[in-house]
Amino acid sequence: MRDSIPICRSILKHWIFEDAEYLKVWLAMLAKARYIREPKKIMYQGTLHEVNYGEFIFGRPTWSNDLKISENRLRKLMNLLVEENMIELVKKTGKSTIYRITNYEKFNQQDNQEQDQEYQDVEEFDNQQDNQQITDRPPTDNQQTTNNEEGIRKIKKVKNKYGNFKNVLLTEDELFKLENEYGVGDTKTAIEYLSAYIEEKGYKSKSHNLAIRRWVFEASMNKKNKPKEQLPERKLAVL
DSSP: OOOOOOOOGGGGGSGGGGOHHHHHHHHHHHHHSOOSSSOEEEEETTEEEEEOTTEEEEOHHHHHHHHTOOHHHHHHHHHHHHHTTSEEEEEEOSSOEEEEETTGGGGOOOSSOOOOOTTOOOGGGGGOOOOOOOOSSOOOHHHHHHHHHHHHHHHHHOEEEETTTTOEEEEHHHHHHHHHHHOHHHHHHHHHHHHHHHHHHOOOOSOHHHHIIIIIHHHHHHHHHSOOOOOOOOOOOOO
């Protein structure tokens, strides 16, 4: 999981810094862009997309809702960013558009190559035991660094409870990646769908993250977009 996004001090002199909403959108683009070299297929609003390094999926209504910015301002900003060669249009579909951030490398400087682990089952964490031996000697700097890194990894694997019934188990890392790929609003819809399904059907899964990706998201979107059935009009009897 990417923990930080390098920002150059020169942004203070850039025109986008002068508008709080525009800066908010720009930072969201950097956060949502694909930061691993290997392409990935992502389901977005019921359509499967292949996203490459430095690319992100943009849907104006969804981004407007998630970022609390009007669609008109978003439309104006996207056109301006393309004109300024800060982003480029890659592919456009009916409901969404794929953009690529120009020179994304300078925003994604990483010391170590990161690997996607979205489908890794972390249930075994509950059964792990700390076998560290306690000695009278104070730990060295290397030991302290190792212990801190192990502690961070364990925290990232702790699963929190989400949904109306508090029965959907996800780590912060898993939730971050779901929101990054599907959007905050649609991710919440999928979580609530799974929470109700577990409560009503007694559904069990070793990985709720994997279940959301495999079938819950698509099912929740179909339910969300399904038109409501209209009840037939009742006719009053004529006396």
